[in-house]
Amino acid sequence: MVTVLKAGTTEEQKRMLIKWFEDQGLRVHEYENDNQTVLGLIGDTSGIDVEMLELLDIVEHVALISEPFKKANRKFHPEDSVIDVGGRKIGGGSFAVIAGPCSVETEEQIIEVAKAVKASGATMLRGGAFKPRTSPYDFQGLKAEGLKLLLEAKRETGLPIVTEIMNQDHLDLFEDVDVIQVGARNMQNFELLKELGRTDKPILLKRGLANTIKELLMSAEYIMSGGNENVILCERGIRTFETYTRNTLDLSVIPVLHNLTHLPVVVDPSHATGHSDLVEPMAMAATAGGADGLMIEVHNNPPMALCDGAQSLTPLQFEETMKKVRRIREVVA
Amino acid sequence: MVTVLKAGTTEEQKRMLIKWFEDQGLRVHEYENDNQTVLGLIGDTSGIDVEMLELLDIVEHVALISEPFKKANRKFHPEDSVIDVGGRKIGGGSFAVIAGPCSVETEEQIIEVAKAVKASGATMLRGGAFKPRTSPYDFQGLKAEGLKLLLEAKRETGLPIVTEIMNQDHLDLFEDVDVIQVGARNMQNFELLKELGRTDKPILLKRGLANTIKELLMSAEYIMSGGNENVILCERGIRTFETYTRNTLDLSVIPVLHNLTHLPVVVDPSHATGHSDLVEPMAMAATAGGADGLMIEVHNNPPMALCDGAQSLTPLQFEETMKKVRRIREVVA
Amino acid sequence: MVTVLKAGTTEEQKRMLIKWFEDQGLRVHEYENDNQTVLGLIGDTSGIDVEMLELLDIVEHVALISEPFKKANRKFHPEDSVIDVGGRKIGGGSFAVIAGPCSVETEEQIIEVAKAVKASGATMLRGGAFKPRTSPYDFQGLKAEGLKLLLEAKRETGLPIVTEIMNQDHLDLFEDVDVIQVGARNMQNFELLKELGRTDKPILLKRGLANTIKELLMSAEYIMSGGNENVILCERGIRTFETYTRNTLDLSVIPVLHNLTHLPVVVDPSHATGHSDLVEPMAMAATAGGADGLMIEVHNNPPMALCDGAQSLTPLQFEETMKKVRRIREVVA
């Protein structure tokens, strides 16, 4: 860490800051430039609260040399993490395909979709039981009843299930769930993250709409520092000025995250684009870009089902997409 | 609501959709344009899930004519809401000044700051006990102990207190708190919002970093639809490409929100800008722009206190700022 | 186009607006909803200045049903445009690879790079002669001398050349250039676009840092409406809050643009990401996502050449990337 002091800093202020750094166990390397003092900090700076340091009156600039995340950091864990989900692996060369409807609606629906996506090559079943909705007047999901239907579909097909939690008080209900999903809006719900850090379940952590790559890794760190290292990261689009797509899918995070962390990276082209005709090309792009898995919405699509948007693929479309994804995997794997 | 159908929509698909609208109690006004069918929906469309409707294969575009929020809507509640906080009012011409340190640190600190800001004209005391931090390794606040110190400062000064909640399970601890703050990262923590809707405490709801004005109002609606109409909205900067300021303070939300809703609007220039020298001009700008109140960080500023950033004003700076703010209020009030 | 009038609109105001629409040759279909008048406009609305219409006092909302771009619109030109660049084609199944250094530096450099990229499969040579730089104190390119060196490299290798124009007054210098590039910062330099519309040269139009897909198409329309329909669109990243990559590469524009327009779409992963180790995965992702071509920076990389960033691939890295890109092409083509 390099700390540049402002031009007017007094000798006494500087000495107090240096002493404070030394009290934190750091050595301080000092030199002058343009009448400004530059302090190079040597040692483990992970305990330093950078945000606070930057706000000090006498500090002009803090330049980080090492990252603030540790358990998620590839530097300290060079090999890919491979997460085991009921025998299906993800990461380190194992590719996961998580497919299913946005919301669980009925037993017939979820079982029919589960069988269809399994037949096309999905390795896990997704389905929403608790649904975060912008409006309090919109459908909020089947809740506990939806979880039961998902477990029923798991029994029928053997597919591990992935579903979203919105409240740490519901954790008991998720006992038989295989992967607990943290949605984009809860990526910085630190209380929820801490609670999930105390479990040993794989957590699929979605990037928030306006969260940086570093913040995503710091949120993973919340879970991992609690003892649960089974974290799967998920890119699902960020919020930008472009309104043609629901969000802007940021695929360069795949290689960036692979550089920074050993955790597997999954891409959700359905939520990112919001249009079914964009799902296949973006699923192929994500696969070619090195993703460790895909998360795709599939619905058995009765003609007017209002809970099924053009964002979902039909089972037939999903089958076609999977064929192409597999051919791309042959090139990149 | 106007729904435009895609060019290839079949007669049968159209009839199914019209029937579905009619089943929701709407009348449908239909006409053709450029080979596309346009459906004008007449009646109460607030029960329609627009997001879902837009995603239907046959739907090209949905144009909303009326807003999806009801309880927060000025149309149905033309007068300003005035929130009573322990006898201090906010909204409808009453201006609130909420001041205090970012974090509660010690009894001496919080009482000294409380007395100072009260003397300068603050009407409420703020202070963080539970602190949301990006890194799990950073200081997380004094928690329950911090709440006790805040209540002590309330006893000493009579100032109502405003402090942030991060977890609905802590609600019991907030029994004597006057205003419960929902931070930007929790603006769409719908489970927390629902729980707060069941209380009768004033809620200060901060706009999320990447949330639109409409989403802010929908989150207020979550609280209000639960029965608690004491909601104060707070602008604290949004995330943009500009990195010079911590966030981009969006002051035009003040008149926009005043047009759309009857709820009071408070501005927090400290978090928005992240620099103490920007706080006074932005506090003045917010006041001139019509804000119903300000939320300002003040710290008694021991020279090296690392929990006090340049974002905080000293009590002396706060006093100067308050003098100017009062003069601006004379112009706008 | 659907125009919704505000609640308080008088009968006379409404009649004036309807008359004005009719004077533009449109038929107006009127109905009431929620005390608001909705006007459905029937006929060719492309002459209506929507931005202005939306700003009228009595207008609440304008919903477009048809797009404001005509010559670029796939609806009126269903087949892919195929642009011929000195015998090399792009679009309609023909894939272009445009490679070369950021800046032309010396004759040896540009010829060596040109030969290398040709050997690896590039179909066109890129190189900057006029360089747009944020700082007036930074290197601005070799200018006319750089163009001469590019033409020399073309003579040696037969590769058509692609280079950026910054000023319509330089057009004479570009007579032997094969493709004229309009950089992101000039995407809405309408005077330049109009001038290029009077030439018959292929134009590579880069998306501006903060420009929407629609604005990109409207800028293409500026060129095409002048008579030059040889426009190649280029995605090169947009500006968002994420700072880890130079820009955020928005690959979903590939299928979106293919839906909206018949023009070919090229992706530049070098400028978008700013890091050479992200270029290969994003080149593969763009190819898998359906791009009609790639634009990649390649430099022969003397160890300390300061005009060669980590953003450029070495000729060897480029060769490896091309092998993988070709294998991806086999899957998508």
Next chain:
Amino acid sequence: MVTVLKAGTTEEQKRMLIKWFEDQGLRVHEYENDNQTVLGLIGDTSGIDVEMLELLDIVEHVALISEPFKKANRKFHPEDSVIDVGGRKIGGGSFAVIAGPCSVETEEQIIEVAKAVKASGATMLRGGAFKPRTSPYDFQGLKAEGLKLLLEAKRETGLPIVTEIMNQDHLDLFEDVDVIQVGARNMQNFELLKELGRTDKPILLKRGLANTIKELLMSAEYIMSGGNENVILCERGIRTFETYTRNTLDLSVIPVLHNLTHLPVVVDPSHATGHSDLVEPMAMAATAGGADGLMIEVHNNPPMALCDGAQSLTPLQFEETMKKVRRIREVVA
């Protein structure tokens, strides 16, 4: 400037880079941290191309200590610049009000508006003759004829005129214009900026939709480094995810720019918000925030004039706004 080298950098690579820095006349202060070499550069680093340096393979991070703009920098020019516009001053305590219609339409219109805004206290007249429009099919302004009408209005009222240039080839036409405006879309049209740097006319430089404060200052530097130091900066809103307002007005740039530069700062609330009812509160906010002037659209508003949006104030509304702005000025001046 501090340059941090990547962990794997060889001794030879490091020595080459240090030698290169020394060849640029810099002294290099070197030390180690965490197995990474940190180079502190001492001397005038303004000639170093930071962007290029950052992209070098061996460079992990470059931290700037001094800003890259010189002529615009307050450090080297501590007093406020005061720009003289035909006897009317702006900056250094002098407040300018630039008002007039978006587009010049007729002689009657521009003269009527000019007289009205002068009577209410405007110090300069604005009006568009050359109009940048997203669509080639929209009205592009009266061009040379519009300039003539503006000069006519100047003769009638004595108000200096401010109008936008889009093409350096039009400079001759602007000989009698008092302030030449560079629009947001041309903020990085460097060829135009260089040409304006060769004139001695005051230039009103608008911030681009997605341009940072630093980029705005670098564009001012383009003009100033050419010899023309009469630059007025203008904030007119940036592009964000929020769509309720046309752009997001970023008022914190006022104090930020006042810290960084001696140039005057004007705010345009009309273009920023796009709604006339937001203009007055934002004009007041900008004034309270310390702006050196305002730029406001005023139209004499025949009921259906399609070139006059709800964004324009009527002369009467402008008069009311000016009264309040003057009262705010009394507080801040």
